[in-house]
Amino acid sequence: MDITKLADQIRAGDRRALARGITLVESGRDDHRAQAAELLQALSATGRQALRIGLSGTPGVGKSTFIESFGMMLTERGLKVAVLAVDPSSARTGGSILGDKTRMPRLARAPLAYIRPSPSQTHLGGIARRSREAVALCEAAGFDVVLIETVGVGQSETVVAEISDLFLLLLAPAGGDELQGVKRGIMEMADMILVNKADGDLKATATRTCADYAGALRLLRKRPQDPEGFPKAMMVSALAEEGLAKAWEEMSALADWRRAEGHHDRARAAQARYWFAEEVRQALLAELERGAAKAQMERLAGKVASGALTPSLAAAQMLESLRKG
Numbered sequence: 001m002d003i004t005k006l007a008d009q010i011r012a013g014d015r016r017a018l019a020r021g022i023t024l025v026e027s028g029r030d031d032h033r034a035q036a037a038e039l040l041q042a043l044s045a046t047g048r049q050a051l052r053i054g055l056s057g058t059p060g061v062g063k064s065t066f067i068e069s070f071g072m073m074l075t076e077r078g079l080k081v082a083v084l085a086v087d088p089s090s091a092r093t094g095g096s097i098l099g100d101k102t103r104m105p106r107l108a109r110a111p112l113a114y115i116r117p118s119p120s121q122t123h124l125g126g127i128a129r130r131s132r133e134a135v136a137l138c139e140a141a142g143f144d145v146v147l148i149e150t151v152g153v154g155q156s157e158t159v160v161a162e163i164s165d166l167f168l169l170l171l172a173p174a175g176g177d178e179l180q181g182v183k184r185g186i187m188e189m190a191d192m193i194l195v196n197k198a199d200g201d202l203k204a205t206a207t208r209t210c211a212d213y214a215g216a217l218r219l220l221r222k223r224p225q226d227p228e229g230f231p232k233a234m235m236v237s238a239l240a241e242e243g244l245a246k247a248w249e250e251m252s253a254l255a256d257w258r259r260a261e262g263h264h265d266r267a268r269a270a271q272a273r274y275w276f277a278e279e280v281r282q283a284l285l286a287e288l289e290r291g292a293a294k295a296q297m298e299r300l301a302g303k304v305a306s307g308a309l310t311p312s313l314a315a316a317q318m319l320e321s322l323r324k325g
């Protein structure tokens with residue numbers, strides 16, 4: 001594969017080249033990893049930045065519907081929109097973004113939009129890297145907005161929040177006890193909470209839910225990266241296409257403020273540091289699964305199990321043998 005040529009094509013906005021690039025970064029093969037690294041390095045000089053918007057929510061809350069309506073609105077304004085999914089469970093049924101492509105019929109056909117189906121299989125450790133690198137490729141290809149969707153099941157929200165500029169939490173209208181259902185850590189990550197399905201019979205409940213969450217957000221610790229009034233809760237209807245323009249206005253205002261105040265650059269730098277450290281951690285863990293280290297782990301585990309060594313002494317010996325390499 002000619003990586004220089006592929007990089008040129010991606011830079012020029014060639015969709016098929018972008019798709020091939022993403023397939024490359026998704027691959028676990030060693031030779032592909034090396035080519036992917038070369039590709040990302042070649043594209044890192046473009047300096048292009050998209051607004052990266054992470055979107056999380058439980059199954060059925062309306063993420064796909066929202067992305068379809070919201071994405072269409074953005075493309076109608078002339079913005080180029082890419083859609084990616086971070087899917088922690090490869091066996092998930094019904095909600096895969098491949099299915100979503102058919103559930104986003106208008107966006108899938110929009111010339112300014114690109115929807116990337118989630119890969120059919122990924123090992124858990126590879127999710128973060130492949131998502132991060134896919135976002136980088138979309139940026140290099142000149143997209144204005146990258147929407148990164150994840151189903152809210154825990155760990156994947158952190159991944160998405162750490163590759164996004166804005167993190168949105170999509171919620172459904174519900175009774176008061178639902179409020180406890182959202183983990184505090186997730187609330188603390190959110191820049192905006194969008195209460196979806198604020199239409200028809202659900203509108204009154206949505207209004208209450210929105211007020212509840214607005215109240216809950218006010219109780220959270222103030223973050224330096226937020227201007228007055230953020231994080232905020234709003235109502236939208238992805239189906240009726242209501243509140244979407246207002247939501248975009250708020251997102252843009254927040255993003256502009258963060259850029260002007262230096263928070264945007266600081267956040268991206270902090271994310272780069274985070275992912276560097278994370279890659280090192282993952283690589284070190286992978287070392288333990290290989291050859292001599294793996295055998296040594298098993299040998300020491302046996303001694304710990306039989307009571308010949310304490311866990312901490314065995315760990316110290318393990319680290320010692322790793323250092324000697």
Ligand SMILES: Nc1nc2c(ncn2[C@@H]2O[C@H](COP(=O)(O)OP(=O)(O)OP(=O)(O)O)[C@@H](O)[C@H]2O)c(=O)[nH]1
Pocket residue numbers: 057058059060061062063064065066094095096103151196197198199200202236237238239240
């Ligand atoms: N009334 C109403 N229904 C909606 C709205 N948005 C989505 N829905 C409905 O909610 C159901 C689930 O919507 P999806 O967009 O597939 O939800 P999702 O969050 O992508 O679900 P998963 O992909 O399974 O995680 C569908 O029947 C939608 O038509 C809305 O704004 N109002």
Ligand SMILES: [Mg+2]
Pocket residue numbers: 063064065095096100
């Ligand atoms: Mg969906």
